[in-house]
Amino acid sequence: MEQVKLSQSLEDYLEMVHMLRLANGIARVRDIAAALKVKMPSVAKAVIELKKLGLVTQEPYSGIELTSEGALVASQILNRHILLKSFLIKLGVSEAIADKDACCMEHILSAETLEKIEDFVNTPNESAKKPNAAKSKKK
Amino acid sequence: MEQVKLSQSLEDYLEMVHMLRLANGIARVRDIAAALKVKMPSVAKAVIELKKLGLVTQEPYSGIELTSEGALVASQILNRHILLKSFLIKLGVSEAIADKDACCMEHILSAETLEKIEDFVNTPNESAKKPNAAKSKKK
DNA sequence: TTCGTAGATTAGCCTTTACTAATTAGCCGA
DNA sequence: TCGGCTAATTAGTAAAGGCTAATCTACGAA
Known part of the structure; x- marks a missing residue:
């Protein structure tokens, strides 16, 4: 399990491929660019890198697929995203x-x-403190 | 009050100038490089940028000083750092x-x-919850 | 005074990541 | 079938931020 070390930018692209496939069933260059607010050539270049790393595959001029390793890495990133978002919302952030x-x-x-x-x-929200005295029971 | 928009990297350099001056009274290229784990030429380049932005001054071949605006920005960054560190420690992070x-x-x-x-x-640690029922203090 | 060395600087290169402009491929409607 | 449009790609540029190598400066020791 050689964890691939991705740049922040490549992590974003990979995550977006995953999200678009979950949402639309397909991840197209056009939609990735729109979602990440970059231009299409930037996406194309990133996809080339992700292909080199064995995380995605792509038939020319069509949607981007995840390899099994790519799917694994992407879902790890997405899980972090979901966790952090819940966390911030729990803190009161919009x-x-x-x-x-x-x-x-x-x-x-x-x-x-x-x-x-x-x-x-x-x-649980009520007793969100005391890291030492914590896990006895939820009252 | 035109907030200067610094890159993450320049924020790091500026903050380190401030920290070294607080700790040692002087911020030298050598020490900034060691603290940020970069080489001296990288520091020199960053200092040139910070000078252009009016945030630091420097006599050739000597320590780096903060302008009043630089000191303001640097302490804002340092305050954020201190706040975030306390926050993580309160969550139980080492x-x-x-x-x-x-x-x-x-x-x-x-x-x-x-x-x-x-x-x-x-x-306070005990009642760290209820963002709605909590405080009515206006900042 | 002179020299050696550490620190600072300059020059030049490389990678990452974005961009614009131009080109190519696929597809749909007339 | 032929245009014509949209999506994708390629080519080339630029900025940020790091590096190494080479050079310069200042200063303390001999």
Whole structure:
């Protein structure tokens, strides 16, 4: 399991391929560009890189597919995104901002921080504190 | 009040100038490079940019000084860093990782998210919840 | 005073990642 | 079938930010 080390930018592209396939069944260059607010040639170039890394495949002039490894990596990123968004919303951040900030945070946080955030999100709202006295029972 | 828009990298350099001056009284290229784990020419290039932006001054071959605006911006960044580090520590993250992750987060989070994080940090540990019933303090 | 060295700087290169402009491929309607 | 449009690609440019190598400056020791 050689974890591929992706740049933030490539992580964004890969994640978007995954999201568009979930939403529309197909990930096209046009839609990736629109969603990420870049131009199509930027997407094309990123797709070439992701192909080199074995994370996506593509028939010329058609939609982008994920390899099994690509699907794995993409869903890890997407899960981080979802976790972070819930986290920010739990802190009181508005949905739109939570989505935007989750999108930046998902690329940079260490595993340890992500774990702690997960603990926080999974803690019932009432007793969200006391990391030491915590897990006895939900009252 | 024209907020200068700095890249993450330049924010890091400016913040480090400030930190080294607080710690040692002087910010030298050598020490900035060591602290940020880059080589000296990278620092020199960044300092040129910060000079162009009117945030630092420097006598040739000597330490880097902050202009008043540079000091203002630098302390804003440092404050964000301190806030985020406390926040992560409150979540249970270890100090070293909190410091490292705060360093990334400080450049990307929106004002709204920073506000909510500040609220969270300032909330006593026992009743850290209920964002609606919580406080009526106007900032 | 002179020299050696550490720190600072300059020059030039490389990678990443975006862009515009121009070209190519696929497809639909007349 | 033939245009013509849209999507995709290719080619070439630019900026950011890092690096190495080479050079310059300042300063302390001999």
